[in-house]
Amino acid sequence: MANRVSITLLVSLFVSSLLAASAGNFYRDVDITWGDGRGKILRRGNTLSLSLDKTSGSGFQSKRAYLFGRFDVQMKLVPGNSAGTVTTFYLTSQGNKHDEIDFEFLGNQSGNPYTLHTNVYTQGQGNREQEFRLWFDPTLKFHTYSILWNPQRIIILVDNIPIRVFSNLESIGVPYPKNQAMKIQASLWDAEDWATQGGKVKTDWSMAPFTAYYRNFSALTTDSSGFKGWLTQDLDVHGRKLLRWVQKYYMLYNYCADRRRRFSHRECTRSRFL
Ligand SMILES: *[C@@H]1O[C@H](CO)[C@@H](O)[C@H](O)[C@H]1NC(C)=O
Numbered sequence: 001m002a003n004r005v006s007i008t009l010l011v012s013l014f015v016s017s018l019l020a021a022s023a024g025n026f027y028r029d030v031d032i033t034w035g036d037g038r039g040k041i042l043r044r045g046n047t048l049s050l051s052l053d054k055t056s057g058s059g060f061q062s063k064r065a066y067l068f069g070r071f072d073v074q075m076k077l078v079p080g081n082s083a084g085t086v087t088t089f090y091l092t093s094q095g096n097k098h099d100e101i102d103f104e105f106l107g108n109q110s111g112n113p114y115t116l117h118t119n120v121y122t123q124g125q126g127n128r129e130q131e132f133r134l135w136f137d138p139t140l141k142f143h144t145y146s147i148l149w150n151p152q153r154i155i156i157l158v159d160n161i162p163i164r165v166f167s168n169l170e171s172i173g174v175p176y177p178k179n180q181a182m183k184i185q186a187s188l189w190d191a192e193d194w195a196t197q198g199g200k201v202k203t204d205w206s207m208a209p210f211t212a213y214y215r216n217f218s219a220l221t222t223d224s225s226g227f228k229g230w231l232t233q234d235l236d237v238h239g240r241k242l243l244r245w246v247q248k249y250y251m252l253y254n255y256c257a258d259r260r261r262r263f264s265h266r267e268c269t270r271s272r273f274l
């Protein structure tokens with residue numbers, strides 16, 4: 001009897017330490033970098049809240065920089081009238097030739113949908129915006145937002161559904177992020193001059209403070225133990241089907257399809273899945 005209890009105990013200790021190795025903890029993994037107390041780590045490091053009022057927003061960044069990885073976080077966005085607010089989760093390196101992979105959620109008036117804005121910068125060059133509607137209300141529950149970044153491609157996912165792929169096309173002269181390590185950054189800030197309906201709808205400060213929640217941060221990196229499948233991950237048939245579904249019904253804007261903008265992006269001629 002005593003034996004069985006201790007074996008069960010050992011097994012459960014082993015399982016929970018495996019989970020601990022992949023699950024992040026905000027105390028261990030990030031620093032709140034600005035906002036003078038408006039960013040808070042809660043629930044023993046599982047949850048982090050950012051808030052915004054008329055004086056300031058707030059933000060955090062990962063302690064370490066990563067070269068490739070799969071980064072997942074669950075977020076619950078500012079509910080109600082979130083016009084003018086922007087909530088972000090992104091990877092970025094430093095300097096004027098920096099690389100960057102962005103999630104930015106643009107708030108809206110009550111009852112109107114958020115816009116998910118994404119961008120990819122390589123060696124300081126961005127202008128690769130794609131915008132989406134979500135197929136759910138991101139303020140009601142937590143949903144999972146992920147960036148997978150390996151040497152061949154970047155895949156941006158929402159609840160594990162791929163919404164965007166940026167492939168390594170160095171062979172046709174498109175720079176690809178692969179030499180500069182990036183840190184996770186996240187913020188809640190005010191951009192009422194452009195964020196909502198092109199800047200027409202301003203922030204209603206009587207609703208402040210605005211609060212967004214992040215939880216269950218996880219980073220799979222080249223040095224984490226366990227699952228390494230992300231390092232070579234590509235879309236399979238099912239993934240391509242989902243990506244087409246998102247692009248067909250939920251994509252609002254695609255830089256590759258914007259003829260009014262003069263810059264030419266070579267990657268746009270290569271593939272429908274960008
Ligand atoms: C806000 O709602 C309006 C009306 O539905 C929509 O046109 C707009 O794209 C939404 N998002 C933003 C960020 O303005």
Ligand SMILES: *[C@@H]1O[C@H](CO)[C@@H](O)[C@H](O)[C@H]1NC(C)=O
Pocket residue numbers: 043046215216
């Ligand atoms: C995320 O966090 C919540 C609340 O702390 C927890 O119940 C849940 O099991 C965690 N993991 C996932 C994968 O949702």
